[in-house]
Amino acid sequence: MSLVHTVNGPVDTSALGPTLIHEHVLFQFDDSRRARSIDFAVDLLQDAYDHGVRTVVDLTPVRRIDWFMEIASRVDIAMVACTGYYLERLTPKPLAVLDEDQMVNRMVRELTEGIDTTGVRAGIIKVAANLPELTEWEQQVFRAGARAQKLTGACIATHACAGSRAQADLLLEAGADLEKTFFSHVEAEFGWEGRSLQEEAKYLESIARDGGSLLFNNFGFEFDTPWSDLTYLLHYLCDAGYQDKVLISIDCNWTWNAAGDIEFEAEAQHPETARRTFAYVMTDVVPALLSAGFTQEDVDAFLIANPRKFFERD
Numbered sequence: 001m002s003l004v005h006t007v008n009g010p011v012d013t014s015a016l017g018p019t020l021i022h023e024h025v026l027f028q029f030d031d032s033r034r035a036r037s038i039d040f041a042v043d044l045l046q047d048a049y050d051h052g053v054r055t056v057v058d059l060t061p062v063r064r065i066d067w068f069m070e071i072a073s074r075v076d077i078a079m080v081a082c083t084g085y086y087l088e089r090l091t092p093k094p095l096a097v098l099d100e101d102q103m104v105n106r107m108v109r110e111l112t113e114g115i116d117t118t119g120v121r122a123g124i125i126k127v128a129a130n131l132p133e134l135t136e137w138e139q140q141v142f143r144a145g146a147r148a149q150k151l152t153g154a155c156i157a158t159h160a161c162a163g164s165r166a167q168a169d170l171l172l173e174a175g176a177d178l179e180k181t182f183f184s185h186v187e188a189e190f191g192w193e194g195r196s197l198q199e200e201a202k203y204l205e206s207i208a209r210d211g212g213s214l215l216f217n218n219f220g221f222e223f224d225t226p227w228s229d230l231t232y233l234l235h236y237l238c239d240a241g242y243q244d245k246v247l248i249s250i251d252c253n254w255t256w257n258a259a260g261d262i263e264f265e266a267e268a269q270h271p272e273t274a275r276r277t278f279a280y281v282m283t284d285v286v287p288a289l290l291s292a293g294f295t296q297e298d299v300d301a302f303l304i305a306n307p308r309k310f311f312e313r314d
Contacts, residue, residue: 004311005111005121006055007065007072007079016078017054019307020278022157022184022215024253025058025079026067033256038067040262042074044252048278049077055307056278059157059184061085061126062092065115080311083110083148084126085141086159096137103144104151111152123311125149128159132166132193139170146174155180155310157215162191164214168207178211180310182247186214187225187233197229201236208237208245213306217251219285220276221266231292238298244309248285248302252278 003010025041045056057080058068065081072079084107085091098106110122127145129138145156156176158167160183171181185191186207192200204214216234218225237246257263266273275284286299 002312004080005123007068007081007120011078013308013311015054016304016308016311018052018282018303019055019057020048020053020249020252020281020303021057021182021247021307021310022059022217022249022251023056023278024060024251025056025071026063027060027253028255029064029067030256034067037256038070038074040254041071044277044279045071045075045077045079048282049075051279051282053077053278053282055080057124057157057307058082059124059126062090062095065118065120069118069120080123081115081120082124082126082157083107083115083122084145086126086128087130088135088137100140100144100147103141104147107144107148108151111148111154123154125154125156126159127156129163129167130159130161132163132191134163134166134170142167142170143174146171146176149176149180153180153313155182157181158183159185160191161185161188162193164207164212165203168210168212172210178207181211182213182215182310183207184215184249185217185251187216187218187230189225189229197232201233204233205237205240205242208240208242213245213247213310215247215249217249219248219250219288220273220280221270223266223270227288231289234289235293238294243298243301244306246302247306248281250276250278250281250285252276252280 002013004013055078059082061082061084114121125145127141160167164183164186254264264274
């Protein structure tokens with residue numbers, strides 16, 4: 001038996017089912033809107049469950065875990081929380097100023113003992129960089145994540161709109177296990193540094209060859225990655241024998257805007273993106289992939305078998 005720690009406690013990895021491995025249940029924590037925020041998150045998650053999603057992995061490393069606990073108590077879907085760091089400018093100063101050893105200690109504590117004083121254990125490590133060349137602070141975070149992985153066996157998720165190869169090289173140098181690491185948002189064309197579609201495919205293949213997995217989530221974000229380019233990359237990786245290195249998710253996130261309304265990522269400029277809820281992967285993405293020539297075996301690998309491997313212990 002191999003267990004993964006969820007907000008409601010440990011569950012066997014065999015029970016994870018279709019898994020969205022890069023999501024944000026809540027991205028904003030405004031006490032004056034707590035009840036409405038939690039109610040909305042509950043509705044989104046239960047809708048995803050009703051459409052076949054069974055597990056959501058939240059990659060918001062600075063969060064109110066008590067809010068997550070309330071949500072988890074009201075939904076059927078399993079939720080996995082993370083530890084780690086997002087971008088420096090969005091990290092509270094008391095956490096941002098920690099040295100590398102302190103960062104490692106925080107991650108290990110949240111993975112093995114619990115977040116804050118709740119006993120809710122994180123199940124995954126999040127690290128992030130914003131540009132192809134990592135800053136000194138980002139390098140420290142990645143080294144700390146690699147060390148925490150070595151101490152706990154937890155998997156690592158990176159934010160990698162750009163520079164996924166540089167991230168992989170840094171993690172390898174720090175002793176991380178790329179077989180337990182995935183790089184998120186790699187299909188975003190604004191991060192390709194001038195590479196052609198064919199060059200980008202080979203760039204990503206090099207990461208898969210070294211053991212890393214690749215998370216695709218720009219479904220419905222035609223302005224970031226046209227559908228034809230996204231499916232080309234997915235077909236290329238599968239045809240090259242790396243079906244087991246492909247993950248898909250939505251990266252659903254929303255906030256309260258200045259008018260006091262709920263707004264999904266990019267919705268102000270692209271209203272159609274409000275459809276990209278947790279359920280969207282089942283209602284829209286899976287049918288589109290099947291129509292684009294992917295098999296049900298491919299889809300099951302992307303959503304079930306490949307995510308499960310990240311939480312299994314040898």
